[in-house]
Each structure stands twice: as structure tokens, then as C-alpha cells.
Amino acid sequence: MMMKNSSNLAQTYQSATQMNAIGMTDFPTIGKVVDGLKMIDVPVPRPQAGEVAIKMMASSLYADELYAAQGTALGRFFGPKVVSETEPYIMGSSVAGIIVDVGENVTNWAVGQEIIAIPSQTPVHGVWAEYCCLNQDRLMPKPDGFSFVEAAGIKMAACVSWGAICYGRIKPNNRTLVIGASGGLGIMAVQYLKTLGAHVTGVCSGKNAEMVRAYGADEVVDYTQHNFADLAIQSQQFYDAVFDFVGGIDNEKAGFRALKKSGSYITVTGPVRFIGEKQLSWFELGKVFFHVASKSVLGRISGPRYIFGEMKPAKTVHDALTHAVKHQIKMPISQEIPFELDAVKQALSLILSHRAKGRMVIDFGNV
Template identity: 35%
Template sequence: MQAVVYSRYGGPEVLSFASVARPTPGDDEVLIRVVAASVNAGDWHLLRGTPFLVRLVYGGYRAPNHPVLGSDVAGRVDAVGRNVTDFQPGDAVVCDLSGHGFGGFAEYVCVPETALVPKPPAVPFETAAAVPTAGVAALQALRALGVRAGEHVLVNGASGGVGTFAVQVAKSMGAEVTATCSTAKVETVRSLGADHVVDYTREDVATLDARYDRILDAAGSHSLREYGRVLAPGGSYVMVGGPTRRFLTTLLVGPLRSLVGRRRFETFVLHPDRDDLARVLDLVASGDVDPVVDRRYSLSEVPDAIRYLEAGRATGKVVVGVA
């Protein structure tokens, strides 16, 4: 089969398009014929081995442990292990491979049965492939914030993968949503249902008179002190994405700031969950959430897809068509 592989840390230039052995499913595994995958920030972090913690948690100290990147996959079941009971060849499925060795940038991948979610018939494969990481992260982060109907939610960094999902999922929860993005992406973000859109090149959301019950920060563009100015008493803030330095600062300082002022500051770490994935796919199938796909690449173009995402130019998700 064809796959995009790498054996040393570096930029997209260390990736190669190569023929590798097709995997064979174990007793509790399913072999998936990949139809589409999507690219996440985690892919280029793993590719480069930075920050160093990535090597300790997922990769290898000196060289990557997993030769094929890619966590978000949608495809069809090709074969099943003898203990598999819930799926059969031909079934359309979606999964997050981040806890199972990755491998999505390939024509085939083996996955434990317990990681799979049926793909809703109404959702195209490429659309479904955009959901697992970003969609579930948005849902879990909003849940961690404790969002309730009628509350005012700020989504900072609303034009990225997580941000575009967060705006729509928050609206489905009944929240009033303010979203920040750059000038070129204002209309796209407004089309997602945001009640208010702040162009950060013209206005600084941290200096506005508005107060927000919940803040989902997918950009890390302000300090906790600045966010504290616009976070209502009793409100909560969660950092989902942004610079590593600011993430670490929030991780260390957030609990201390949460001790005063009746405001909660936390960092967020995604926990892949098939029930949450199924929930977001249901929102997509119902039309409450419409994943934003910026660009589509072929499997052999994965280096270009990662390069484009890493440059920070993408609006929503970058998808890879495989089959």
C-alpha cells in the first residue's frame, strides 16, 4: 500500500511517499480502507518532535516511534479480526487514531474495534474526516467550561480547526457567541452563526466593555490578566490552543489565579472519546454543525498540507483525500 512515512524529526521535507506493507488486523482490530483523513497541529508537532514533551508522550527520544502520521480518519471496513462483532466489511466508519499509533496518512490502517464510530450516511467522508480531533476538542472544552443556554461565550481564534467547531457547537448549546478572527475571515466566521465577530486587527477584545461568562481560547493571544478583565465574575476560561509558552504559563499560573476573584482559568487536553465523536457527527448530520474545509490535498501531497497548516493560513480544516 502507499503511505506517507518519516524516520527522523524535521520539517515536511523529511516525509516521503512510499510503498509499505499493508497491516493485518489482530483479533480485536478492524482494517480500514482510508477514504479521507485530515491534518492537525499535532501532526507537525510530532513531525518536528517539538515541544520536547511530544517526544516523551507520543514519539521517540531520538527518532519517531510511529512512522506514519495522521489521527483523523474516515473510511470503509476492509476486514475484521475474529473477535470483532460490531462492524463488518463495507461499513463506513470514523475514528481518532491518536491513542492507537496514528497511521492515517496511508491507504490502510488497523484500528481497535472500540475506537470506531459509524459514519452517518448523510455525512460525506471528507467532511467526517474533519471531525475527530477538532470537533471533539471543541465539544469537550465547551463542556469543561460549563456552558449553559443564554450565556455569553467568547471564542478567541474562531477561524481555526477547533474555533470553527466551537462557534457552532456553542450555538447548538444555546449560547450567545462572540468570535475573534482576522479581517479576511470575518465573513466565514459570521456565516457559522456567531452573534458578534471581532476583527482582532482592528479591535482588541480584551479592551472591550463586554463581559463573557465563558472564554474558549484557541489562539493564546492574550495573558490571563487581560482575559480576566473581560471574564465575568463566576466565569471560566479554558485554553485549547496557542503558543507553547503561554500554554505552560496557563497550566502553572491558572490554578493560582482561580483562587481569587471567583473566576476559573484552566488548560485543556483532548481525551479521544467515541461517544463524543458520535455526538459531533450527529450535529453535523443534523446540520447544526457544518465543518469548514479550507483545502483538500491528495495523499502524496501530505507534506504540502502540513506545510500549509503550520503556516497558520488555514480557515477551519485541511483534508487529505486518500481513496
């Protein structure tokens, strides 16, 4: 889709030399990334060969971006190597916006097109700013029927949840269970599974039960009152697939107890609960990798299957978003955050508390 006032946006971009961005000028202390964020005045980026310049319209907030910045868990591989006043680290990886310039050798993209950015195995950073530049290979058109805020909010959750579901080999009437059903990934998974004809049980706290039912869950288990594995054993109603969006050994053990022998346990977080915020040593990371590898091998031999991770986003994002548009799947947007430092910091603090429901998205508006 082409933006009607794209020529004005392009002219504004060409005349701009400096812009506002949210980021850091010092390496953060573990657990104190939010405190270290600043509104920084930085040069406007210009597209190199194969790149496009994008006027940012919306960007979703993720805890993983903070974990990467502080170098915890797998963030040590993806986080910043240099942070200083002259080389600030700009936050953000979710992109929904409008192309305002194209570099040399760019094909199939033009000024005025509304786009979202496809995530890659290496996270994109530097988009919590008025403008950003990305390689053309990362882009796809913003889905019709989605606002910029909706597109930014659904993109990553759609990729991860749909990718996990692809591993589940779901068939109509399969019994499925979603751990963390009230979170962003869980809400998407519940909706996707229902479109595939599955019977869905969501696991969440009692206060979020009605919301999870509203998005399609056939049953809800309040984890503060019941153990879903005990209920499955008592009723002899076992599951064909368990999708774990929370993680932890306790959930893993319960998930296996609740599964059929031919079933699949799919986790996007692994055996350490909220692994992203943990400062794991190399030895501890090695234990995680060994645990995952051994469980995967044993699952192939004797069942149930154990699968860690989701399909590569580049392979799933198009199908995930196409399916979402076709079936009118939506990500609940709990808050639209203005591009203001205090508002963004407050939203990130709520996300880190693990109390956020739905998705919070920065709306750049007329910035």
C-alpha cells in the same frame, strides 16, 4: 452504513501485499518535518486479534501530527522512538474509511461498514496509507449525511471544541467569546455555542470576519484593530465564558479581564502561543504545568475559573458528532488534497504557516 462494493474492496485488500504510505525513514530536524516526508512502499498490514483492517478514504491534516513527529512540546511523549529504512514512521492520525477485514474476537463490526476512528489520549499514527489496522475499540460508525471527507474533517475539531464547551457549562443567553474563531476549532465552537442559545463574539482578523459571521457569530472583533478586553470593559458587557483556541499569555490576560467573576476561561493550548511547535526544555514544560495548576487552583478559590484542556475525546466524540448531525453543523473544508506527496507537503506547509482557513483533508479516492 455498509458500502455497496465492499466485497470488491475486501478482495483487493486480500490480494495486496505492498502499499503506498507517507512517512519518514530518518528522524526529522526541528522545523523540517515536511522536507523529510517520503512516499514509502511498505507491507500491507493485517489485523491482529481485536483489530480491523480499514481501506482509507479520507484523513484530515493537523499540525499536531508534525509536532509529535519532530518531538516538540508534548510530542516528546507521543513521537517516534525509532525511525529507519526498516522501521519507517508513517504519518497521520485521522481515519475515515471502510472495513475490509476483521481479526479474531472482533464483535459488532463487519466487512463493508463505513467508520471513523475515535481518537484516544495517545495519538494514533500510521494512517496516511492505503490501508491501516486499528483496535475495534477506537471505531464508531461514520455519521449519516457526512461524506468521508466531511467526516474526517470534522471529527477531531468536533471532539476538541465540544469537549471545551462542556467545561463552560453554557446556558441560553450566556455571553461567550471565541479566540481564534476563524480556525477549525473556532468555527466548530461558534456553531456549537449558537445551538446552545449563547451569544457569541468571535475574535479573528478582519479578512475572516464575514466567514465567522456566516457560521453564526453575533459579533466579531478584529484583533488587528481592537482589544476585545478593552471593548468589554468600555461597554461593561463581560463574558460568561471565553474559549481560547490560540493560546499565549496576552490572550490569557485579556480573557480574564473580559470575564465576569463567575465566568470561565477555557484554553486548549495554554499560556504558550502555538505551544506545539516550540522546543521546550523540561524546565520550561515544568513552568507551563505549574502555571496551569496554580491558575486552576486560584480560579476555584476566587474566580474566574481557569480550565486547560478539553474533555477526554472518548467521552465526547459520540455526543459531539451526534449534536453536529442533528444541528447540521459543518466544518468548512478549504481543500481536498489528493494522496500525492507533493500535494500533501504543500498543504502541511500552509498549515504550519498559520494561514490556513477551515480544514484540509486528504481524499484517497480510488487509491
